[in-house]
Amino acid sequence: MGTISNALSLLNHYSETRAEIGLAEFKQLSGRDKATTYRYLTELVDFGLLEQDPVSRHYRLGPAVLRLANVRESVFPLRNAIQAIIDRLSEATSETAHASLMQGLTLSTLAKRESPKHAARVSFSQSQIIPLHATASGLAILATSDDKLLEQVIKGTPERYTVFTHADEAALRDAVAKAAQSGFGISDQGYEEEVYGIAVPFFDEHACAIGTVAVACPTSRVSPELTELVKRELIVAGRASTKTRGGTIPAKLEEAWSRSGF
Amino acid sequence: MGTISNALSLLNHYSETRAEIGLAEFKQLSGRDKATTYRYLTELVDFGLLEQDPVSRHYRLGPAVLRLANVRESVFPLRNAIQAIIDRLSEATSETAHASLMQGLTLSTLAKRESPKHAARVSFSQSQIIPLHATASGLAILATSDDKLLEQVIKGTPERYTVFTHADEAALRDAVAKAAQSGFGISDQGYEEEVYGIAVPFFDEHACAIGTVAVACPTSRVSPELTELVKRELIVAGRASTKTRGGTIPAKLEEAWSRSGF
DNA sequence: TTCTATCGGTTTATTATTTGAAATAGTGTT
DNA sequence: AACACTATTTCAAATAATAAACCGATAGAA
Missing domain, CATH: 1.10.10.10 (Winged helix-like DNA-binding domain superfamily/Winged helix DNA-binding domain)
Structure with a gap:
């Protein structure tokens, strides 16, 4: 020093x-x-x-x-930094990774990267607007945000995208509770068939969730080893994103992660 | 050093x-x-x-x-509030507006906004360190601060940026006196060619000038109507900034403004 | 009031650290 | 192979850190 x-x-x-x-x-x-x-x-x-x-x-x-x-910020806005994190996340997991930012009652994609390792992979539109109730990222946000957000989503009569979508109130509340418990938003084909997603939020200086980083892979490839790796890398990416933003991760989430063994 | x-x-x-x-x-x-x-x-x-x-x-x-x-910002919130004031100022005048904070013997840019109304407008670097002797903001500060500040600036042998810069002691003292008289710091191409600036300071709780709000426009667009409008809006912005900071405007400046017909 | 204590700020001589320049290695480009 | 660049080392010379003392102002207690 x-x-x-x-x-x-x-x-x-x-x-x-x-x-x-x-x-x-x-x-x-x-x-x-x-x-x-x-x-x-x-x-x-x-x-x-x-x-x-x-x-x-x-x-x-x-x-x-x-x-x-x-x-x-004017020269190196959040997006660029997050893109680098997403690149690393995708590289480390060999799967499609993406980041999104809260935008009203939805999430908007901020950055993404598809890993070239697998021909069969999840593709993402950069302009996609992501519903909160049906995606891993959305559940991660709902689980770490004020309850009012969840109530608003429920009031908006969540759309059913697949037979797996948590479209009814009880199923959605249950999924959010599970996400809060584990520290990870998880969606098994809730938005698109054959797509399994895991997400963690990142936070601003008020420990308020402002976006997510997530990994999506085909359900056929899901395994305990892969989800373990993805979760580990997501925590790294979530921490990095929060740090980039100058934010702080709420203690509750840290506890949830350590409960989950991370 | x-x-x-x-x-x-x-x-x-x-x-x-x-x-x-x-x-x-x-x-x-x-x-x-x-x-x-x-x-x-x-x-x-x-x-x-x-x-x-x-x-x-x-x-x-x-x-x-x-x-x-x-x-x-969380402990001493200023930037966000001032940014809103600057946005309004720029909107109302259709010109580039910026705010700066005192930093030693210079000013440091705090916020800015360029009005999209005019293609020909003054561009500002966010990172700019602004000299006191050559800018509207600087004159506004010097005119409302302790005389010691002016003496220090003079002792520092002010740099000449353009042929219009008040680089010699007499011209600078004169410009400061004019600013004190009118209640506005005015710089006609003193720092950059083709740029006309008008500024007013804002104050802390000890009625000490801590920063400025300013409008800059191309000299070609300067007119009595525009300067009148700008001055009116600057007073609003200066009051608002001072209020945000919990400060008080010295009576001398209020008198100068009313002398100027505002 | 006077005494005392605290705090910000400054000076001094001695001690410890940092610096500069040059030399050297590794890396990626042309 | 030559080049441009980052990175790291060496060691005498330049610079900064330390400890202790001191100044002036301020605040509280005797």
Whole structure:
């Protein structure tokens, strides 16, 4: 750990519940010399990563973090980052992977990749609008969102796509409960015949599910080994997507995953 | 300038038009040794301010900037609210509007919007660091801040950007005095040719100017009607921004505005 | 008031770390 | 094979960190 890392690590002491930190407190937190801490702070202020309250003389996160975040988003929006995650997910599982973003009461595809490993694979339209009640991604969202969302979906009289679709209220509630319990949204031919999907959501800074990453494969290829691998990779992808967004994963979901043995 | 400032200044090379930068390019840009540059970069990557593309090995702004921005916004919400104000301002004036925050002796862009009404419009880089002496926003700040700020700017030998830049002390003092008198910072091609800007500051709870809202338009489109409209809308936007921040507008500025007939 | 303690900020000499330049390896391109 | 680039090493020279002391302001207690 060099000087830069030491100085930057000061920034990690800020959180939603810690907006301002004074010099003495920083000296305490970092364990370094007061003069050094002070020099770190003034350099961070000079760059704008921190700013100093003129009256309390305490330090808080500065305008530069906003400026940099603006640049990153305008140049490297969420989509590109998620695409990379999806590519990796598809590569690791040798199956079709996709990411979607919440859009009203549906999900819209954000990125996808079909693995070239298998000729028989699930194909996805980039422009597809995905219903919440009939897909793995939808169940993952419903299981980790406010209950009001589920009630809205039920009120909208979910469409039946296949004989396996959870089109009636009881079946849907049951599927959502199962997803909440396991930490994975799973759809066995609920949207299209012969397609088995597994999904996990990713989250924004309020631990609110904003989208999903998912893997879809032909039912003929489903096996305990494959689902185990897919689930493991989905957790990685879900974490990465959440991190990219600067979000946090709710503790409930982490618990569900560890209940499921991950 | 210490190590930290040197390392952080690498981040300033990113902009909307520069998403990824490689090691050799950074060495060029920073003028430092290759090994040092490399050490800087790896430390910035470790913290997450940068991330490295696994294939091109180039560096781009990392997830930490989003995380930090989220923390700052959740604890000190400003950007989202100001963005809405800027959108409205741009909509109402059919011109490019932007907001900036004080950062040391410069301003850093917080939000912007270009009106789609005109094909010929002023484009703004989100990453831009704005000098105080040459821009409408800067003059608005200088006119409503402690005189010490102006003295510091003068001591810093203001750079000349165009033939219109108030680069000498007398011209700058005059421009600031005019801004204080009228209540508006105005820059006629002081920073960029063909760009006319008008700005008003917004304030914190100590009636201290912390940022600006501004409108920029091509000089060819400037007219009494437009400047009148822009000024009216700027006052609205400045009040709204100040209110969002929980600040108060100094009586002096209110008087200047009413002197100007608003 | 005066004494004391705390906090932000600054200085100093000594000690420890970082830097720069050059040399070297690996990698992918032309 | 030559080239351009990232990555890593070496070590004398340059720079930063440390600890301790000190300043000035502020706040509370005697």
